[in-house]
Every structure is written in C-alpha cells, then in structure tokens.
Amino acid sequence: TIDGDRLWRSLMDLAEIGAYDDERTGLRGVNRLALTDADAAGRRRVIAWMEQAGLAVRVDRMGNIYGRREGTDPTAAPVLTGSHIDSVATAGAFDGCLGVLGGIEVVRTLNDRGITTRRPIEVGVFTEEEGVRFGTDMLGSAVAAGRLTLEYAHGLTDRDGRTLGGELARTGFDGPADVRLAPPYAYVECHIEQGPVLAENGVEVGVVTGVQGISWQEITIHGRAAHAGTTPTHLRADAGLAAAQLTVHLRAMVDSGAYGDLRATVGHLVVHPDLTNIVPARAELTVDLRNPDDAQMARAEEALAAFLRDLEGSRPGLSSTTRRMAKTGYVPFDEGVQKVIAQAADDHGLAHVSLLSGAGHDAQEIAALCPTAMIFVRGEYDGISHNPREYSTPEACAHGVDVLATTLLRLADQ
Amino acid sequence: TIDGDRLWRSLMDLAEIGAYDDERTGLRGVNRLALTDADAAGRRRVIAWMEQAGLAVRVDRMGNIYGRREGTDPTAAPVLTGSHIDSVATAGAFDGCLGVLGGIEVVRTLNDRGITTRRPIEVGVFTEEEGVRFGTDMLGSAVAAGRLTLEYAHGLTDRDGRTLGGELARTGFDGPADVRLAPPYAYVECHIEQGPVLAENGVEVGVVTGVQGISWQEITIHGRAAHAGTTPTHLRADAGLAAAQLTVHLRAMVDSGAYGDLRATVGHLVVHPDLTNIVPARAELTVDLRNPDDAQMARAEEALAAFLRDLEGSRPGLSSTTRRMAKTGYVPFDEGVQKVIAQAADDHGLAHVSLLSGAGHDAQEIAALCPTAMIFVRGEYDGISHNPREYSTPEACAHGVDVLATTLLRLADQ
Numbered sequence: 001t002i003d004g005d006r007l008w009r010s011l012m013d014l015a016e017i018g019a020y021d022d023e024r025t026g027l028r029g030v031n032r033l034a035l036t037d038a039d040a041a042g043r044r045r046v047i048a049w050m051e052q053a054g055l056a057v058r059v060d061r062m063g064n065i066y067g068r069r070e071g072t073d074p075t076a077a078p079v080l081t082g083s084h085i086d087s088v089a090t091a092g093a094f095d096g097c098l099g100v101l102g103g104i105e106v107v108r109t110l111n112d113r114g115i116t117t118r119r120p121i122e123v124g125v126f127t128e129e130e131g132v133r134f135g136t137d138m139l140g141s142a143v144a145a146g147r148l149t150l151e152y153a154h155g156l157t158d159r160d161g162r163t164l165g166g167e168l169a170r171t172g173f174d175g176p177a178d179v180r181l182a183p184p185y186a187y188v189e190c191h192i193e194q195g196p197v198l199a200e201n202g203v204e205v206g207v208v209t210g211v212q213g214i215s216w217q218e219i220t221i222h223g224r225a226a227h228a229g230t231t232p233t234h235l236r237a238d239a240g241l242a243a244a245q246l247t248v249h250l251r252a253m254v255d256s257g258a259y260g261d262l263r264a265t266v267g268h269l270v271v272h273p274d275l276t277n278i279v280p281a282r283a284e285l286t287v288d289l290r291n292p293d294d295a296q297m298a299r300a301e302e303a304l305a306a307f308l309r310d311l312e313g314s315r316p317g318l319s320s321t322t323r324r325m326a327k328t329g330y331v332p333f334d335e336g337v338q339k340v341i342a343q344a345a346d347d348h349g350l351a352h353v354s355l356l357s358g359a360g361h362d363a364q365e366i367a368a369l370c371p372t373a374m375i376f377v378r379g380e381y382d383g384i385s386h387n388p389r390e391y392s393t394p395e396a397c398a399h400g401v402d403v404l405a406t407t408l409l410r411l412a413d414q
Numbered sequence: 415t416i417d418g419d420r421l422w423r424s425l426m427d428l429a430e431i432g433a434y435d436d437e438r439t440g441l442r443g444v445n446r447l448a449l450t451d452a453d454a455a456g457r458r459r460v461i462a463w464m465e466q467a468g469l470a471v472r473v474d475r476m477g478n479i480y481g482r483r484e485g486t487d488p489t490a491a492p493v494l495t496g497s498h499i500d501s502v503a504t505a506g507a508f509d510g511c512l513g514v515l516g517g518i519e520v521v522r523t524l525n526d527r528g529i530t531t532r533r534p535i536e537v538g539v540f541t542e543e544e545g546v547r548f549g550t551d552m553l554g555s556a557v558a559a560g561r562l563t564l565e566y567a568h569g570l571t572d573r574d575g576r577t578l579g580g581e582l583a584r585t586g587f588d589g590p591a592d593v594r595l596a597p598p599y600a601y602v603e604c605h606i607e608q609g610p611v612l613a614e615n616g617v618e619v620g621v622v623t624g625v626q627g628i629s630w631q632e633i634t635i636h637g638r639a640a641h642a643g644t645t646p647t648h649l650r651a652d653a654g655l656a657a658a659q660l661t662v663h664l665r666a667m668v669d670s671g672a673y674g675d676l677r678a679t680v681g682h683l684v685v686h687p688d689l690t691n692i693v694p695a696r697a698e699l700t701v702d703l704r705n706p707d708d709a710q711m712a713r714a715e716e717a718l719a720a721f722l723r724d725l726e727g728s729r730p731g732l733s734s735t736t737r738r739m740a741k742t743g744y745v746p747f748d749e750g751v752q753k754v755i756a757q758a759a760d761d762h763g764l765a766h767v768s769l770l771s772g773a774g775h776d777a778q779e780i781a782a783l784c785p786t787a788m789i790f791v792r793g794e795y796d797g798i799s800h801n802p803r804e805y806s807t808p809e810a811c812a813h814g815v816d817v818l819a820t821t822l823l824r825l826a827d828q
C-alpha cells in the first residue's frame with residue numbers, strides 16, 4: 001500500500017497553487033486554467049516532485065510532461081499512468097491532480113520498497129484536459145495520440161485571442177520532445193468519479209468500462225438590437241430570447257427521454273450589447289451534449305440543428321451559426337486492463353463496481369494507442385465536481401492509489 | 415422655420431463623437447455612454463455651440479447643462495427645452511441629440527431673426543438619461559426634479575465599480591450650480607419616436623400624451639456549479655437554465671395578453687463561471703418591463719416575483735435576489751402644452767397624431783415641476799432605435815424642430 005498521508009499532503013500543496021476564496025460559500029477553490037501563470041507554477045511543482053522521485057522528465061511540443069522510471073528490460077514498452085493538473089475556473093483539489101500525484105506516489109512507494117519492474121513506468125501530465133480555456137477538451141492527449149494535429153492545437157485561441165502555441169512559449173512549456181507518443185504497453189488513469197454512482201453503491205472504488213460521447217458546439221444567434229420600451233413585441237428579433245428558448249428546449253429534450261441517456265448543458269452564454277433597455281442583437285452560447293450511445297447523440301445533434309433552423313424561420317431577422325468545438329464518440333475501455341484493476345481492488349479487500357464515465361478523460365485518447373482503463377475514486381456530496389465543494393476523503397484517495405499501484409505493478413511485470 | 419441644413423450638420427457632427435463602425439452590418443453607430451470620455455467630448459462640443467449661439471451656460475452638480483437666452487421680463491420663469499446626448503452602446507445619431515441640437519437650432523433661428531421673447535428660453539442637457547451605464551434611467555432630470563437625491567445618484571456605480579460622482583469629477587462636469595431646478599414655466603422636448611406609430615399613420619410629427627410606466631430590476635439567480643458530463647440532470651441546480659426559463663416565461667406573459675399592453679425585455683445576462691462544461695452557478699439578468707397601465711404593471715411585477723418564488727421551490731439549491739434599478743409609473747403630459755404643440759403643427763401644415771411614448775424621457779421627470787409635453791419625430795425602418803440603423807430624414811427632423819420653435823415662441827410670450 002502507498003503512503004496515504006504523503007499523497008494527501010501533495011494534493012493539498014498543489015491545491016494552494018491557483019487557490020481562491022469563494023466569498024459566497026466560504027469554500028476555498030482552485031482556478032488553474034491551462035497555461036496560465038498558476039498552471040505553469042503547478043507544473044514546475046510537479047516536475048520538482050518527479051525529479052525528487054528520481055524520474056527522468058521530458059516535455060513535448062504540446063507541453064505534455066512525462067516522468068520515466070526505468071525498468072529492467074530496456075526494450076519493453078512502458079506502462080503509462082497520469083492525468084492532468086489544469087482546472088476549470090471553479091475547481092476543487094482532486095480533478096486530474098489525483099491521477100498525476102497518485103502516479104508519483106506509486107513511484108515513491110516503489111522507491112521506498114526498492115522494487116524494480118520489468119517495464120518502465122511513466123507518469124504523464126496532459127495539457128488542457130478541461131478544454132475551458134482553448135475550447136477543446138483532452139487536447140494534449142488527443143495530439144499525443146494523433147487524433148488532433150499540433151497545428152490545430154497551437155492555433156486555438158482563448159477569449160482574449162491568445163494562442164495556445166504562444167502561451168506554451170510564454171510559460172516555457174514548449175518542450176522539445178516529439179508529441180506523438182510511442183504506444184505504451186498499457187495506460188491506467190486514476191481519477192475522481194465526479195458523479196454519484198460509487199456513493200450510491202456504497203463503494204470507494206470503481207472500474208471504468210468506458211467514456212460516453214461528448215459533443216461541444218458554440219452557437220451564435222444573430223437578431224436585431226432594438227429599444228426595449230418602444231419596439232412592439234411582434235417586430236423584435238431577440239437573440240437573447242432565442243438563446244433562452246434553445247436552453248429550455250435542450251432541457252425538454254433531456255426530460256423527454258427520447259434521446260436515450262442524454263445530458264445537455266449551456267455553460268457559456270453572453271449577449272450583446274448586454275444593456276438593460278436593448279433587445280439583444282446577438283447571443284453566443286455553448287452547448288455541451290453527452291450521450292453513451294453514438295446513434296442517440298447523432299439524433300440529439302440533429303434535433304438541435306432542426307431547432308435552430310425552425311428558429312430562423314420563426315422570426316425575420318433571426319439567424320444562427322454553429323462552430324464545432326469538440327466531439328468524441330463513446331470509447332470502450334480494454335477488458336483485460338479492467339480485469340487487472342478489479343483483481344487489484346479485490347487484493348486490497350476493496351468492494352468495487354463497474355461504471356461508465358460521464359466526464360471526458362485523457363484515457364479515452366490514449367486508448368487509441370494501447371489497452372487502457374481507469375480507476376474511479378468516490379466523491380462526497382453526490383460527487384459534485386467543477387465546484388470548490390468537490391471532495392474525496394483521504395481514505396478513498398489512498399485506496400484508489402493503492403489499486404493503481406498494484407495494477408501498474410502487475411502490468412509492468414507482464 | 416428653422417434652418418434644417420444647419421440642424422442636420424450639427425446632428426452629423428455630434429454623431430462623429432463616439433462613432434464606431436459595425437463590422438457585421440457595415441453601419442456607423444454611436445457609443446457615447448454617460449460620462450465617458452466620448453460623452454465629455456460631446457458635452458464640450460454642445461457647450462461651444464451654446465456659447466456661439468449666445469447662451470449663458472451653467473452646469474449643475476449632476477452634470478446637467480443649461481444654456482439660457484434672456485427674455486425681456488427678468489422676473490418671468492423660463493420656458494425650458496432639451497434632452498440628453500448620452501447614448502447606449504449601439505446607438506444612432508438621433509436619440510436625445512435631436513432635442514438638444516433642436517433647442518440650440520431654435521435659439522440660432524431666433525438670433526438670426528432678431529426675435530426677443532418675454533420669458534427666457536433655456537436648453538437643457540440631462541446626464542445619464544439612458545441609464546445603461548449607472549443603472550437608473552432619466553437620472554439627471556430625476557435629481558433636477560427632486561424625485562431622486564444627489565447622494566443616491568453620485569453613489570451609483572458602473573460595472574467596473576466607478577461611481578457617477580467620481581466620473582463627474584474626472585470629466586470636469588461636477589458643476590457648481592444647484593441641482594434642484596427652479597420650476598420653469600413649461601417644458602417641451604423634441605425627440606425621435608423610436609417606434610412605428612407615426613410611420614404607420616403616415617405622419618412626420620406626433621404630439622405625445624404621456625409616457626408609459628417603466629420597471630427595471632436586476633435579478634441574480636444562485637444555483638450550484640457542477641460538472642456538465644457527470645452530474646445527473648435531477649441533481650442539477652442550473653442558474654443559467656433558470657434564467658432562460660424566466661426569459662421564456664416573460665415572453666409568455668406578454669403573449670398571453672393577461673397583463674394589458676406589457677412589454678418585457680431581458681437585455682443584460684451573464685452567467686458564472688461561464689464555461690462550456692460547468693452547469694452555471696449563478697446568472698445575473700435585468701428585466702425591463704413597460705406598461706401604460708400602473709395596475710397591470712403591478713400585476714406583472716407580482717407575477718414575476720411569483721415565478722421566482724416557484725423557481726426556488728422547484729429545485730433544491732436554487733435561490734434568487736432582486737434589486738430595484740428604476741421604477742416610474744405612467745406619466746400623463748399637460749393638455750395645454752399638447753394643444754400648443756398641435757396648433758404649431760397645424761400652423762406649419764404638418765399632419766400629426768397623438769400617441770403615448772414607449773420610451774422613458776427626461777420630460778417625464780420635469781413634468782413634476784411644470785406643464786410639460788413632447789414632440790415626436792418619425793423614424794424609418796419601423797422606428798428602430800438603440801441600433802445604428804436608427805434614422806430620421808432631414809425633413810422629418812426639420813419639421814419636428816419647426817414645431818418646437820413655434821411652440822417655444824408661443825409659450826415664451828405667454
């Protein structure tokens with residue numbers, strides 16, 4: 001078993017980088033958007049810990065960081081673990097960090113016990129997993145796996161127009177290593193569940209069977225600015241109202257049950273000119289759809305497009321444009337790796353359930369390169385995440401990383 | 415009759431101060447929010463024109479500007495005309511400016527003809543009529559008329575936290591004159607209609623019978639940030655969805671006809687943290703309600719409050735707070751002044767109709783001090799306003815100011 005206290009101290013230390021105090025709730029949150037100064041400081045801390053643990057560190061052209069512990073067989077492909085340390089703007093201490101710091105904790109434990117594995121073990125830290133700064137999630141791992149190109153990723157811009165390529169250079173994380181990852185032997189990622197399933201089942205650890213599909217689109221609705229006091233209702237082309245109708249319609253689609261197990265979220269919304277007495281001329285919003293069934297997802301996307309077409313027809317002066325931000329289908333994980341994880345949990349005497357991931361993860365990208373699966377750790381408060389309230393107990397974190405350690409050891413000796 | 419070309423040149427000159435080019439439409443608009451540098455430059459231009467026309471200029475503690483032309487009777491109360499030159503962020507050249515520059519044009523014409531009136535004539539320029547920077551409309555005239563206090567007005571802040579008092583000082587418009595206006599003999603304001611009624615009636619000039627009630631509220635909905643991918647729909651407290659439901663509900667209230675001639679606009683809306691994969695924790699929006707009937711307005715406000723109460727009951731974790739920004743009831747204008755205006759239009763051979771104003775105007779505040787009415791000038795394109803497309807023809811503007819001139823002359827000789 002790993003050192004749960006040492007793991008917890010690392011988690012709490014890292015959470016101070018980019019920490020903020022939420023006035024309303026009195027909670028302490030984390031705001032460490034990818035490639036900001038806070039993220040860069042967090043990366044330097046992680047690299048320092050990797051080097052203290054004896055790992056050989058390399059940074060690739062996407063800013064992905066890999067720390068390598070050699071095995072006895074120099075020709076064997078490594079077993080990779082890892083996750084990300086970038087966060088959303090209202091985050092907790094665990095999302096992503098548990099996988100990175102858990103990987104480092106496994107290495108520390110192997111060092112303490114003087115254990116050498118046959119295969120090398122590598123710990124990866126992937127860039128912009130959250131996708132909230134540059135608009136595409138799992139970006140670093142998607143480029144490492146070859147699904148997206150380096151040029152696409154470097155050219156993405158944040159809301160202030162700064163490019164990802166420029167921010168890599170500014171923070172000093174435009175590394176020299178080749179971004180295309182040589183296929184590892186296997187990839188295992190430990191992550192908080194970010195949902196209620198493990199708590200509902202009364203277990204601390206989950207074996208993840210795959211990741212549901214994710215569709216992100218940015219929709220801009222164009223209407224016509226007009227005076228709020230004088231413009232008769234029938235003459236309005238209200239872009240803000242249209243955005244509201246779309247938001248309400250998406251929830252109705254979810255509630256109808258007609259699109260399988262659909263989830264829909266409008267997380268970003270701005271109106272222009274955004275003034276009290278002006279009918280909005282423009283609204284920009286994002287639509288985040290999730291579905292475990294690719295066919296149902298396609299139907300939901302088509303229904304959204306149809307709603308937008310109808311909206312244009314409904315009112316002269318309304319039109320819309322749609323930009324694709326991110327799209328991934330359902331990704332099933334490797335059954336063999338799932339079995340190793342389940343066996344490891346059994347060995348530690350930990351009850352476990354198998355479940356599908358609601359969130360996207362770097363594992364779904366690396367799964368294109370090698371057999372992959374994930375270990376989930378239970379969260380408190382219905383597993384709330386992307387919120388300062390996000391919390392997993394020290395015990396649950398330690399148990400998850402115990403299972404990770406045993407799983408990595410087994411795979412690294414295959 | 416006044417010099418329509420000279421009036422038009424003044425309108426076009428002033429419109430260059432704060433002008434911007436709208437990429438999308440190719441139109442040139444005006445962005446001259448109250449007490450910005452652009453507004454200050456516009457004020458200096460207007461003061462220069464006033465002084466060229468021989469007016470004695472004073473600035474009061476709200477930054478309201480008055481230019482005075484003496485009459486023959488030094489004890490007679492003046493006839494006041496005027497309006498405002500502050501604009502919304504997506505404005506045209508006419509809203510407010512027509513009344514101020516029209517007033518100056520009347521003075522120029524009297525000067526050209528060597529006409530002296532019995533009563534003084536004053537041209538007023540009121541601060542923050544639009545209410546879009548500091549949140550309360552008709553602010554300068556409301557303080558001049560004694561409905562709102564100087565302390566309240568000076569303490570209002572813009573979105574960057576700058577106070578109105580500070581911005582008055584910064585721009586040099588914290589004048590020494592007493593803000594409480596001594597009751598004029600009468601007040602007449604010429605303004606574009608900003609609506610379709612005159613065009614629908616085939617006339618260029620309207621006699622305004624009053625102003626409908628205005629209710630502005632800022633509503634903040636508190637929900638709970640949560641992960642868009644993992645959070646089951648039934649566990650969400652989505653503040654953005656609640657704001658969308660409120661927006662859609664307001665339109666349904668309007669369409670129901672159950673609240674008389676209600677208009678409702680959500681012009682300002684922001685969500686927090688405003689990120690693709692986070693259920694919004696908070697939404698802040700403004701609700702602008704208009705109603706010519708105070709009892710119907712009260713019912714609409716109560717229905718809005720009830721909707722918010724129901725929203726809180728509907729979902730654990732949702733709550734809301736409401737802040738009153740501005741509120742004025744229906745204001746009827748003086749029938750005597752309306753008759754003088756109608757007679758002046760007849761004298762100029764101009765067909766006219768009587769109509770209620772959909773927009774708020776400084777006239778409704780000054781109406782508390784003295785007999786007041788307004789002259790409306792027809793706008794093109796359904797009278798669209800608060801939009802760069804706002805346009806009245808040079809002829810319509812000149813005709814409106816002709817009527818203003820004759821009206822002011824009649825009143826100033828009473």
Ligand SMILES: NC(=O)NCCC(=O)O
Nearest residue numbers: 129130137359360643691
């Ligand atoms: N795990 C996680 O929060 N990933 C971010 C991508 C997503 O929104 O699912």
Ligand SMILES: NC(=O)NCCC(=O)O
Nearest residue numbers: 229277543544551773774
């Ligand atoms: N005339 C005008 O646009 N006034 C601003 C106040 C309002 O929104 O009615």
